[in-house]
Amino acid sequence: MHQLINFWPIARVISVLLLIIGMMMWTGIPFSAYYGESVLPLLYAGLTTITAAGILWLTTQRRPSDDTLPRPADVNIRKREGYLIVALSWTAMVSFGMLPYLYSGMLPDVVDALFETVSGMTTTGASVLTDIEIQPRGLLYWRSLTQWIGGMGIIVLTVAIFPLLGIGGIELFAAEAPGPTSDKLHPRISETAKRLWFIYVGLTVAEGIVLFVAGMSPFEAINHALTTMATGGFSTRNASAAAFPPLIQYILIVFMFLAGVNYTVLYLSLKRRWSEVWQSDELKAYIGLVVVVSLFFTGRIWYITGVPLEQSFRDSMFQVVSLVTTTGYVSADYTSWTPSLTMICFVLLFLGACAGSTAGGIKIIRNLVFFKNSFLEFKRIIHPQAIIPLRLNGQIVPGRIITHIFNFLLLYLILFVIGSVVLSMLGLDFQTSVGAMATSLGNVGPGIGGVGPVDNFAWLSDPVKLFLSFVMIVGRLEIFTVLVLFTPYFWRLN
Amino acid sequence: MHQLINFWPIARVISVLLLIIGMMMWTGIPFSAYYGESVLPLLYAGLTTITAAGILWLTTQRRPSDDTLPRPADVNIRKREGYLIVALSWTAMVSFGMLPYLYSGMLPDVVDALFETVSGMTTTGASVLTDIEIQPRGLLYWRSLTQWIGGMGIIVLTVAIFPLLGIGGIELFAAEAPGPTSDKLHPRISETAKRLWFIYVGLTVAEGIVLFVAGMSPFEAINHALTTMATGGFSTRNASAAAFPPLIQYILIVFMFLAGVNYTVLYLSLKRRWSEVWQSDELKAYIGLVVVVSLFFTGRIWYITGVPLEQSFRDSMFQVVSLVTTTGYVSADYTSWTPSLTMICFVLLFLGACAGSTAGGIKIIRNLVFFKNSFLEFKRIIHPQAIIPLRLNGQIVPGRIITHIFNFLLLYLILFVIGSVVLSMLGLDFQTSVGAMATSLGNVGPGIGGVGPVDNFAWLSDPVKLFLSFVMIVGRLEIFTVLVLFTPYFWRLN
Ligand SMILES: [K+]
Ligand SMILES: [K+]
Numbered sequence: 001m002h003q004l005i006n007f008w009p010i011a012r013v014i015s016v017l018l019l020i021i022g023m024m025m026w027t028g029i030p031f032s033a034y035y036g037e038s039v040l041p042l043l044y045a046g047l048t049t050i051t052a053a054g055i056l057w058l059t060t061q062r063r064p065s066d067d068t069l070p071r072p073a074d075v076n077i078r079k080r081e082g083y084l085i086v087a088l089s090w091t092a093m094v095s096f097g098m099l100p101y102l103y104s105g106m107l108p109d110v111v112d113a114l115f116e117t118v119s120g121m122t123t124t125g126a127s128v129l130t131d132i133e134i135q136p137r138g139l140l141y142w143r144s145l146t147q148w149i150g151g152m153g154i155i156v157l158t159v160a161i162f163p164l165l166g167i168g169g170i171e172l173f174a175a176e177a178p179g180p181t182s183d184k185l186h187p188r189i190s191e192t193a194k195r196l197w198f199i200y201v202g203l204t205v206a207e208g209i210v211l212f213v214a215g216m217s218p219f220e221a222i223n224h225a226l227t228t229m230a231t232g233g234f235s236t237r238n239a240s241a242a243a244f245p246p247l248i249q250y251i252l253i254v255f256m257f258l259a260g261v262n263y264t265v266l267y268l269s270l271k272r273r274w275s276e277v278w279q280s281d282e283l284k285a286y287i288g289l290v291v292v293v294s295l296f297f298t299g300r301i302w303y304i305t306g307v308p309l310e311q312s313f314r315d316s317m318f319q320v321v322s323l324v325t326t327t328g329y330v331s332a333d334y335t336s337w338t339p340s341l342t343m344i345c346f347v348l349l350f351l352g353a354c355a356g357s358t359a360g361g362i363k364i365i366r367n368l369v370f371f372k373n374s375f376l377e378f379k380r381i382i383h384p385q386a387i388i389p390l391r392l393n394g395q396i397v398p399g400r401i402i403t404h405i406f407n408f409l410l411l412y413l414i415l416f417v418i419g420s421v422v423l424s425m426l427g428l429d430f431q432t433s434v435g436a437m438a439t440s441l442g443n444v445g446p447g448i449g450g451v452g453p454v455d456n457f458a459w460l461s462d463p464v465k466l467f468l469s470f471v472m473i474v475g476r477l478e479i480f481t482v483l484v485l486f487t488p489y490f491w492r493l494n
Numbered sequence: 495m496h497q498l499i500n501f502w503p504i505a506r507v508i509s510v511l512l513l514i515i516g517m518m519m520w521t522g523i524p525f526s527a528y529y530g531e532s533v534l535p536l537l538y539a540g541l542t543t544i545t546a547a548g549i550l551w552l553t554t555q556r557r558p559s560d561d562t563l564p565r566p567a568d569v570n571i572r573k574r575e576g577y578l579i580v581a582l583s584w585t586a587m588v589s590f591g592m593l594p595y596l597y598s599g600m601l602p603d604v605v606d607a608l609f610e611t612v613s614g615m616t617t618t619g620a621s622v623l624t625d626i627e628i629q630p631r632g633l634l635y636w637r638s639l640t641q642w643i644g645g646m647g648i649i650v651l652t653v654a655i656f657p658l659l660g661i662g663g664i665e666l667f668a669a670e671a672p673g674p675t676s677d678k679l680h681p682r683i684s685e686t687a688k689r690l691w692f693i694y695v696g697l698t699v700a701e702g703i704v705l706f707v708a709g710m711s712p713f714e715a716i717n718h719a720l721t722t723m724a725t726g727g728f729s730t731r732n733a734s735a736a737a738f739p740p741l742i743q744y745i746l747i748v749f750m751f752l753a754g755v756n757y758t759v760l761y762l763s764l765k766r767r768w769s770e771v772w773q774s775d776e777l778k779a780y781i782g783l784v785v786v787v788s789l790f791f792t793g794r795i796w797y798i799t800g801v802p803l804e805q806s807f808r809d810s811m812f813q814v815v816s817l818v819t820t821t822g823y824v825s826a827d828y829t830s831w832t833p834s835l836t837m838i839c840f841v842l843l844f845l846g847a848c849a850g851s852t853a854g855g856i857k858i859i860r861n862l863v864f865f866k867n868s869f870l871e872f873k874r875i876i877h878p879q880a881i882i883p884l885r886l887n888g889q890i891v892p893g894r895i896i897t898h899i900f901n902f903l904l905l906y907l908i909l910f911v912i913g914s915v916v917l918s919m920l921g922l923d924f925q926t927s928v929g930a931m932a933t934s935l936g937n938v939g940p941g942i943g944g945v946g947p948v949d950n951f952a953w954l955s956d957p958v959k960l961f962l963s964f965v966m967i968v969g970r971l972e973i974f975t976v977l978v979l980f981t982p983y984f985w986r987l988n
Contacts, residue, residue, distance in 0.1 A: 079875075339918045339921070342924060343927060347915060382981075429833050
């Protein structure tokens with residue numbers, strides 16, 4: 001019997017995932033105990049999650065024999081399973097990930113708990129908490145950890161899963177990414193994933209230590225290290241990064257910037273293969289963008305608002321890096337500077353840092369391909385007979401990849417437009433609609449208007465929160481992965 | 495000697511164009527005389543323009559002999575001349591077109607006069623006049639006529655010139671458009687142009703008569719007929735279309751709608767070749783869009799604001815048609831309805847009506863190609879081995895055309911973003927920046943924020959007015975035509 005989707009491997013993956021999530025919850029228990037808070041919410045939430053994982057494992061333990069339920073050999077059907085694994089994994093992670101908030105009563109409303117969990121796991125960092133500092137430390141740690149888990153997950157997704165699914169058209173630029181044949185998958189995924197996790201864990205530990213040495217409490221150092229490397233942006237302070245002294249802010253700038261670099265490039269840097277590092281046009285564009293925009297901001301803030309030069313520079317650099325990397329920490333209210341800087345910050349919500357990092361948004365490489373191609377297009381108009389290829393990292397980019405990227409860019413922008421209209425129909429004003437949509441789709445965190453850097457998402461209605469939760473997942477999974485599930489093509493055998 | 499550009503034919507074209515413009519100015523003299531106003535501004539302006547045309551003709555009368563300045567045989571160089579003809583024609587038309595405003599003192603400031611002229615000739619219809627009704631009638635007629643001239647020019651451009659220049663990727667859908675070889679150009683242009691002008695003039699006359707019969711004064715009927723068919727939107731009333739009774743508004747709706755239809759389709763309708771008319775997917779999408787959005791607006795306005803049903807329907811229909819066709823007449827302040835309707839109206843500023851009409855904006859066909867392709871893209875993800883072509887009007891659209899269209903869409907959107915940032919740096923607030931940019935690039939007229947339907951552009955600073963003038967021309971000439979002149983590729987021999 002030829003069937004559309006084989007649920008057995010999906011169930012296995014989700015079972016393992018839930019086991020990991022449950023055990024992760026328990027790592028927060030020491031914090032609760034140390035700070036004299038109730039350990040029960042995290043204990044029970046972990047228990048529930050691990051129990052669910054066990055039940056799922058046991059009910060699917062007997063692998064279906066090959067003649068009753070054959071493993072699909074058809075690659076199209078395998079792809080379907082890939083999408084469903086991603087979608088159902090997210091559903092499971094979010095459903096169980098919000099249990100600590102619910103059990104503790106920190107966010108008794110299920111919509112709020114869902115929003116905060118999705119915002120965490122997608123590494124968005126938009127929050128419905130109006131006062132963060134009064135919350136139990138153990139739960140704040142879990143909140144930060146959701147981002148770290150999400151960041152780790154997204155590295156695996158972009159480096160290993162998305163290329164298999166043929167999404168986004170950037171697979172060819174990740175030198176270490178596995179090829180399109182699934183036979184090669186297993187050894188290379190585990191090899192690649194090991195390196196990435198090593199870098200991810202290593203940078204997190206390094207940042208935690210540096211922040212602690214620079215004067216942060218161990219608890220805050222751990223939390224901020226977790227949410228920086230995930231480009232998540234949850235803070236333990238109401239004022240976010242503005243609550244910390246300049247030294248800490250500079251440290252955060254450095255690590256936010258590193259978190260936005262392609263992990264392949266980070267790996268090459270670690271191996272001191274500098275000539276290969278500097279071949280990355282995306283890295284150069286990323287550095288150039290951050291430096292140029294930061295200096296422009298510095299000049300304008302210093303000149304117009306009269307803020308001292310060092311602070312102008314620090315605030316500029318911090319906010320530009322925070323927005324471009326889609327981290328979303330806030331060291332200054334960027335909507336209070338000047339109308340033009342607000343506008344530029346709004347544009348930054350879309351850019352995204354390097355592909356193959358934990359950053360959200362469009363990603364520098366896609367923007368770069370678009371801009372390079374636009375310039376070449378003018379050349380092509382003048383010389384219609386000539387073949388004028390687009391080069392990146394010294395290599396010609398195939399037309400197929402360019403088309404994929406254009407598809408993505410347009411779909412991203414049109415989703416932004418549709419989402420903004422939906423939000424305005426749900427009652428938000430113009431600026432809040434576009435701000436909330438841009439920041440959710442780009443997994444940034446703060447927006448403009450009513451969801452600006454010094455506001456939060458608590459005041460929004462339930463429909464808005466649910467819609468934005470969906471948008472955050474759509475953005476995080478590079479749009480196609482989620483939306484394809486809602487097309488008839490997905491559910492048809494042919 | 496091989497030279498980059500041969501200026502001789504360019505000078506000839508501009509000379510003829512200025513002669514026409516000058517004579518068009520004189521057609522306003524009877525109005526000035528009839529209403530007892532001074533005839534001198536139009537008389538002198540026409541005289542100046544015709545004199546300039548004569549001087550240009552005489553100084554270039556002797557065609558350069560073939561050995562000193564050979565006619566370039568290279569098609570690339572011919573294309574360059576095409577672009578320059580378009581750009582310099584516009585410069586000349588605008589420079590002389592503003593003379594009546596300057597000579598009369600109606601707009602003594604040269605920036606204001608330039609803005610109003612560009613806004614007219616690009617058929618945008620944004621105005622710097624704070625009180626229209628006190629202006630001399632002869633000059634208001636000239637103001638309306640600039641739009642009608644611009645509309646006629648753009649039909650020739652889109653049907654005859656742009657396909658030759660290989661712009662926009664919609665050339666293949668205009669059945670009557672000449673092919674890419676310039677040898678075929680001459681007989682087919684004149685044949686096609688004759689038909690188009692017949693329709694354009696015919697519909698203008700028809701509308702003028704209908705408006706007069708419905709109760710408009712002859713002067714106002716003429717003016718509104720001129721600016722409707724150009725999808726221009728200049729009115730002789732401060733309140734725009736809101737100043738007229740329902741019957742007139744319904745008539746304007748019908749003619750605005752017709753002005754937004756592809757002229758090839760209009761021609762086929764005139765010939766009663768209905769089966770060919772109904773093959774146009776763009777026409778169906780255009781009708782569908784207008785009907786669905788209008789009814790949605792009607793429901794919401796009626797339900798939420800309590801305006802009577804007929805008026806809700808009329809205002810909705812009027813504003814939707816006015817914005818989609820990029821005409822820009824105003825029968826109601828669409829920014830005062832609800833936040834979501836403001837947002838949707840803002841989105842409508844981008845759409846544009848059918849290609850091959852006088853409408854500005856992106857055009858339905860490009861939107862249609864994008865949406866169709868996006869849906870197919872999901873199908874392609876599921877079936878990566880299958881070849882899934884995009885069909886329009888029953889025919890497969892080549893990938894090359896799709897790529898052209900995507901280029902255009904992205905360039906349009908990125909110009910909107912860059913322009914909005916520039917406007918915000920020139921001091922405009924967020925909504926006014928995006929509103930002014932969208933409406934100028936789309937040649938619509940009214941925007942949102944400080945340039946909404948009941949505002950005008952008089953209060954903007956000179957740099958803003960100059961920038962928006964440039965943007966209107968960029969939008970009108972489908973971006974590439976103007977911007978290519980600013981690339982180094984254009985000015986290099988190879
Ligand atoms: K974030
Ligand atoms: K217009």
